[in-house]
Amino acid sequence: MRTIIVAGCGTDVGKTVISAILVQALSADYWKPIQSGGNSDLLTIKNLVPHSFIHPSLYTFQNPLSPHHAARLEGVEMQLDQVVQPKTENALVVEMAGGVCVPLNDNYLSIDFFIRFEAEWIVVSSHYLGSINHTLLTLEALKRRGITPQIVFNGDPNPDSEKAILHYSGCPALGRIKKHTVIDSNLIRRYACQLFGTLLPKC
DSSP states (O other): OOEEEEEESSSSSSHHHHHHHHHHHHTOEEEOSEEESTTHHHHHHHHHSTTOOEEOOSEEESSOSOHHHHHHHTTOOOOOTTOOOOOOSSOEEEEOSSSTTOBOSSSOBHHHHHTTSOOEEEEEEEOSTTHHHHHHHHHHHHHHTTOOOEEEEESSOOHHHHHHHHHHHOOOEEEEEOOOSOOOHHHHHHHHHHHHGGGOTTO
16 A cells, blocks of 8 residues: 655644545555644545545644644643555555654654554655744755755745755655635646646546
């Protein structure tokens, strides 16, 4: 089973949109094991890729906070030691919550929980002041654990930032998603064809 984990240089950098594009391109299932702030990302995937199969989250917290904090506020102790990936005959796109070093509980940072799965990794980088630092730190944390991810840039082109990230990280760029005021299923399919056209029969 092909598994792709979608990470980000931070929160609200476009992980869910990139996940939707991958789900569309690969006819993949979607799984977000830990969700803070309700189930909005699952609903977004279903809206953008209506035919997709979405595996239920292990834990869903209503407060849009770091998972370890949200869990404490709701009186939940996350049991993560024995978690395994959902079984499926399709590819599986797995979206992380927040950044790679977000605490999940007293035992796990997000990155240390997810590296247990045999998977390819994609890091989403969005251009803002400080994003070079955040992206390089994210990539360095992954590389120290033996992972060389691909990068997707989300937003209007910023050649200087992108050049610096690619130069210092040594990680390959998969592509770029431009900034859009409206994101719908047609746009997702267009990007799926653009980035992964060889995988789709009708591009």
